[in-house]
Amino acid sequence: MKKQTYFAAALFFLMFSFKAKAQETEDLLSLVDSGGTTKTFIKSAFKSTRVINGHSLEFLSPGTMDFRILHRFGQLDQGYKNFFGLDQASMRMGFDFGLYRNLMIGVGRSTFKKELDGYFKYAPIMQSTGNKSFPMTIAIAAGITMNTSPWADPTINNYFSSRLAYYYQLIVGRKFSERFTLQLTPTMVHTNLVALHTQPNDVFALGAGARLKLTKRIALTGDYFHLFNGIERGVTYHPLSIGVDIETGGHVFQLHFSNATGMNERAFINETTTRWGKGEIRFGFNLSRVFQLKKKAKTDS
Amino acid sequence: MKKISWLLIVLLFAGTVFAQDKYFTKTGKINFDATSPGSPEQVEGIHKSVLCVLDTKTGNMQFSVAMKGFEFERALMQEHFNENYIESDQFPKSEFKGMISNNSSVNYTANGEYKVSVKGKLTIHGITKDIETTGNLVIKNGKISATSVFTVLLADYKISIPGLVADKVSKTAKIIVNCLLDPLR
Numbered sequence: 459m460k461k462q463t464y465f466a467a468a469l470f471f472l473m474f475s476f477k478a479k480a481q482e483t484e485d486l487l488s489l490v491d492s493g494g495t496t497k498t499f500i501k502s503a504f505k506s507t508r509v510i511n512g513h514s515l516e517f518l519s520p521g522t523m524d525f526r527i528l529h530r531f532g533q534l535d536q537g538y539k540n541f542f543g544l545d546q547a548s549m550r551m552g553f554d555f556g557l558y559r560n561l562m563i564g565v566g567r568s569t570f571k572k573e574l575d576g577y578f579k580y581a582p583i584m585q586s587t588g589n590k591s592f593p594m595t596i597a598i599a600a601g602i603t604m605n606t607s608p609w610a611d612p613t614i615n616n617y618f619s620s621r622l623a624y625y626y627q628l629i630v631g632r633k634f635s636e637r638f639t640l641q642l643t644p645t646m647v648h649t650n651l652v653a654l655h656t657q658p659n660d661v662f663a664l665g666a667g668a669r670l671k672l673t674k675r676i677a678l679t680g681d682y683f684h685l686f687n688g689i690e691r692g693v694t695y696h697p698l699s700i701g702v703d704i705e706t707g708g709h710v711f712q713l714h715f716s717n718a719t720g721m722n723e724r725a726f727i728n729e730t731t732t733r734w735g736k737g738e739i740r741f742g743f744n745l746s747r748v749f750q751l752k753k754k755a756k757t758d759s
Numbered sequence: 760m761k762k763i764s765w766l767l768i769v770l771l772f773a774g775t776v777f778a779q780d781k782y783f784t785k786t787g788k789i790n791f792d793a794t795s796p797g798s799p800e801q802v803e804g805i806h807k808s809v810l811c812v813l814d815t816k817t818g819n820m821q822f823s824v825a826m827k828g829f830e831f832e833r834a835l836m837q838e839h840f841n842e843n844y845i846e847s848d849q850f851p852k853s854e855f856k857g858m859i860s861n862n863s864s865v866n867y868t869a870n871g872e873y874k875v876s877v878k879g880k881l882t883i884h885g886i887t888k889d890i891e892t893t894g895n896l897v898i899k900n901g902k903i904s905a906t907s908v909f910t911v912l913l914a915d916y917k918i919s920i921p922g923l924v925a926d927k928v929s930k931t932a933k934i935i936v937n938c939l940l941d942p943l944r
Contacts, residue, residue: 486812486821487854489943490783498827502842519834556834636848674843675921707924708835750833 495588499559503585503595503633506710506746507554507562509667509681510699511718511726513579515595515631515641518556521752526552526566528721530742533732543740550721555751560584560597568721575722577601577625585632594632595641601625603724620651625723627665637671645683647727661688663727669703677703679712683727697730699742712744780816780867782903787811787938789824793913798927804829804840811938813903818862820877820905822855822936844918850885857881857890865896872897877907883916894936903940908933 504514507524518524528550532543540546552566560581567574581597605621625648631641643665652659667681682698689696701714717734720726732738787809794802807830810823826847831837841847857879859865865873873896881890894907910931913920920928 486781486814486819487810487823489781490785490810490812491823496825501838519838522834636846707839707927748835750835753832 497586497588497590500585500587500595500633503631503639504667504669504679505677505703505705506712506744507579508712508744509641509669509679510701510712510714510716510744511697511721512643512645512665512667512681512683512723513577513597513599513627513629514667515581515585515597515629515639517560517579517581517597518554518562518748520556520558521750522556523749523751524554524556524564525747525749526550526554527745528552528742530716530719530721531740533738533740534715535737535739548719548721566722568725570720570725571605572607573603573605573722573725575601575603575724577723579629581629594630597629599625599627599629601723603722623647623649623724623728625727627723631667639669641667643667643683645723645727647688647724649724649728657690658688661728662686675705679703679714685727688728693731694728695730695733697726698734708747710744710746712746714742714744715739716742781812781814781943782940783810783812783943784938784940785810787822787936789937790935791829791932792935793929793932795925795927795929798929800836800927801832802836802928804831804837806830809936809938811905811940812943813859813905813940815862815865815867815903818859820855820857820859820879822853824853826851826853844920845884850883853881853883855879855881855890859896865898867898867903870899881911883911884918886916888915901942905936905938905940907936910934 502516504516506514507516507518508514530548532540532546534542536543548568548570550566550568552564554562554564556562561578563576563578565574565576577599579597579599581595583592583596585595586592601624603623609616625645627643627645629641629643631639633639645663645665647661647663649659663683663685665681665683667679669677669679671677679702680700682696684696688694695717697716697718699714699716699718701712704711704713717732717739718726718730719740720729785808789806789809790803792803806824806828808828811821813820826845827841829837829840831840857877860876860878865875874893875896876891876893878891880887890909890911892907892909894905897904910933912931914930920930
């Protein structure tokens with residue numbers, strides 16, 4: 459009886475020590491890994507800070523500048539005589555700056571209406587994983603555009619404010635997987651002076667933008683804005699763009715087909731005058747090059 | 760009596776498991792440099808919160824590195840590192856699990872400096888390979904400083920460098936490990 463007790467006790471301790479030993483060789487890291495993951499923000503939901511025309515939920519990294527050259531060519535249905543629209547081009551040149559992880563500003567100038575534009579984009583909530591994560595990004599963008607072309611009628615009393623228009627946008631989106639991102643962007647565009655008094659000063663639209671990543675460096679993109687008012691039958695249409703993002707080492711090329719010519723919110727939402735159904739589409743591209751303005755402090759090891 | 764002494768031996772054996780022989784850090788540093796010779800810009804990252812545990816009794820040594828923690832001088836490079844090369848969303852961690860082969864020659868209780876050889880399995884980008892390298896252990900006032908420099912071939916871990924950036928990114932990465940280990944309580 460006594461012998462058995464000793465034996466059982468010995469066996470128990472042996473088992474215990476073996477168990478401990480087994481743990482030791484296999485999982486040293488679990489001894490210090492607290493298990494809880496730190497909060498990390500999702501990056502690379504889109505290749506660029508714009509889907510095609512509209513703002514995307516992506517932000518520039520702090521301390522970087524994005525130099526953007528945008529081109530929209532003529533209509534494809536102009537045929538060979540105009541080289542399928544490539545003979546004419548409208549362009550916008552812009553500089554965007556990443557200030558903080560969730561704040562960026564930008565300025566640009568378009569040839570169409572010699573328009574200057576500026577905006578800021580701020581995300582109070584960004585999609586993240588880990589502790590206290592949130593499943594989507596919520597951002598706001600607000601901008602102002604200024605028409606600098608000569609007054610249509612210089613003989614009348616023209617006001618500076620007549621040159622201005624504003625837009626306000628909410629960007630709600632989520633990177634659902636490594637491949638797929640979707641966002642919705644309710645937008646309001648206010649134009650101080652409209653051409654006709656049948657046109658509203660405030661135009662409301664709901665935009666949608668998506669990306670489908672095909673390979674590491676190529677993605678399909680699309681963006682569409684549905685206008686609830688301000689659409690004039692036979693004059694203006696809802697802007698739809700479908701394109702491909704190609705990322706090389708330092709550049710992002712966004713090639714696309716679109717019925718919109720405008721390259722700022724006021725222009726492409728209010729003044730898209732051609733439609734897909736009739737082949738009145740244009741080829742266009744956005745070229746983005748990111749520069750590091752502020753280098754991160756190098757730490758010695 | 761004989762049985763009791765046998766039991767005591769077993770007890771002792773079980774007891775040693777709880778002795779103070781594990782060292783760790785959560786703030787280890789790892790640098791890597793994958794700059795091609797003649798590249799105009801440095802392709803290098805630094806990580807300042809590497810997890811490392813060393814069992815001085817067995818010589819077991821393990822590292823864990825959250826890949827998103829690598830910091831680069833250029834934000835875009837960091838983005839490309841995570842999105843295109845390492846694919847950090849898919850493979851968030853790199854790990855090393857191995858042994859100090861000549862552990863018995865290290866006296867952890869006294870100050871000193873030792874050359875050690877380390878052998879084990881390195882997992883990067885979801886791919887595990889056997890590696891063998893040498894390192895340095897400096898024991899000073901109950902703390903262990905572990906350093907090592909070695910090179911990995913990126914192709915071994917299925918990290919492909921496209922031709923377009925071949926003049927900037929090298930096919931191999933030099934990895935510098937620098938950890939100061941405290942006793943684990």
